[in-house]
Amino acid sequence: MNDQIKSYAKRLKLSWIKDHFDEVEVASNREYLLKLFEAEIRQREERRMNLLLNQATLPTVKGKPFDWNEVQVPPGMTKDNLLYGQFMEKQENAIFYGGVGVGKTYLATLIGLNAIHKFGKSVKFYTVAGLVNRLLEANEKGTLPKLFKQLEKLDLLILDELGYIPLHKQGGELLFQVISMCYEAKSIIITTNLQFGQWNHVFGDPILTEAVIDRLIHHSHLVVFNGDSHRYKESILQN
Ligand SMILES: Nc1ncnc2c1ncn2[C@@H]1O[C@H](COP(=O)(O)OP(=O)(O)OP(=O)(O)O)[C@@H](O)[C@H]1O
Ligand SMILES: [Mg+2]
Incomplete structure (x- = not known):
């Protein structure tokens, strides 16, 4: 009978139930079913979260708190609105402008992480140069439609470092x-x-x-980062 249960669970794609159905100790049939369903759902959500995190290729964060002192949050927005990606509700954009080491990539990464963890959104992080290389490569191989299909599924696209490298035509x-x-x-x-x-x-x-700027700044929020490089400050503190 166990083999039969396993085989049915497999056909129904209930992988937690397939592996653990005989480990649950409960008093009633109903409670048993409830426990199985709960565990199955939990496992699916964990898998989806891991998938979203892997796919996003976000930079790793050190876990130190973000310092907002030198960040100009746009009018009508709060730090939390920004951090929890409220602009995503209306498919709006955010432009992070500032010098080196002021936290642009860091904040973009935190927003990406929240979008995944809190809202289960589909996020992808690229440097501009990285995305352009992928686009050129896909164009050469004839796989551009496939890449566009992947991009179309995203809720949030993070394009890091526009401006450091000029792009070819x-x-x-x-x-x-x-x-x-x-x-x-x-x-x-x-x-x-x-x-x-x-x-x-x-x-x-x-x-x-002009066409790029027109599309990007329509429905967008400009976040200006001032101050000196945190990288520089951190390296001084370590010495
Ligand atoms: N506002 C901040 N609060 C806390 N740490 C920060 C902040 N800004 C920068 N840092 C620290 O400095 C490091 C570099 O920051 P980040 O990579 O976000 O800079 P950036 O603005 O993207 O610079 P660049 O234009 O050179 O890419 C971060 O990993 C973080 O440790
Ligand atoms: Mg950066």
């Missing part, structure tokens, strides 16, 4: 396609060290740059 165009696809359909967080006026240097083409 084709790279800029492909990135524009991604941004267009996300427009009003999902949220993007972009981190950058460049003011909009200088984005031209990244995309190379003024018309393309």
Whole structure:
């Protein structure tokens, strides 16, 4: 009979029940069923969470508290709104602007982690250069539609480090396609060290740059990071 139960549980894709149905000690049939269902659901949720976390490829965080002192939270928004990604409810965007080591990547990562843990959202973190390389590669191999399908499933796309590396023409165009696809359909967080006026240097083409900025800043929140590099401060403290 055990084999039969295992085989049915497998067919029904109840993997927790398949492996553990005979370990649950309860007083009644109903309680038994309830315990099995609860454990099955818990296992599925854990798996989904792990899948979302693995897929997101977020940078690792050290777990030290985020210092908001030098961060200008946009008007009408609170720190918590931002941290818990409220802008995602309406598929709005956030642009994190500031110098090096001020916490742009750190905050974007924390928002990504919350979106996964608290709301089960689908998140993906790329550096701009990393995404553009993937796009160019997929374009060469003819797998661009597949990559776009994956991106279409996301709730939040984090594009880190716009501005550090200029993009070639084709790279800029492909990135524009991604941004267009996300427009009003999902949220993007972009981190950058460049003011909009200088984005031209990244995309190379003024018309393309204008089209990118137009889509990104419509429904977007600008978060300005001031102050000195925390990396620098941390390295001084360690010496
Ligand atoms: N506001 C902050 N609160 C706490 N720690 C911070 C903050 N900003 C930066 N740090 C620390 O400094 C490190 C570097 O920060 P982060 O990578 O977020 O900088 P960045 O703004 O993305 O810089 P870059 O433009 O060079 O990528 C973080 O890993 C973190 O340890
Ligand atoms: Mg960074």
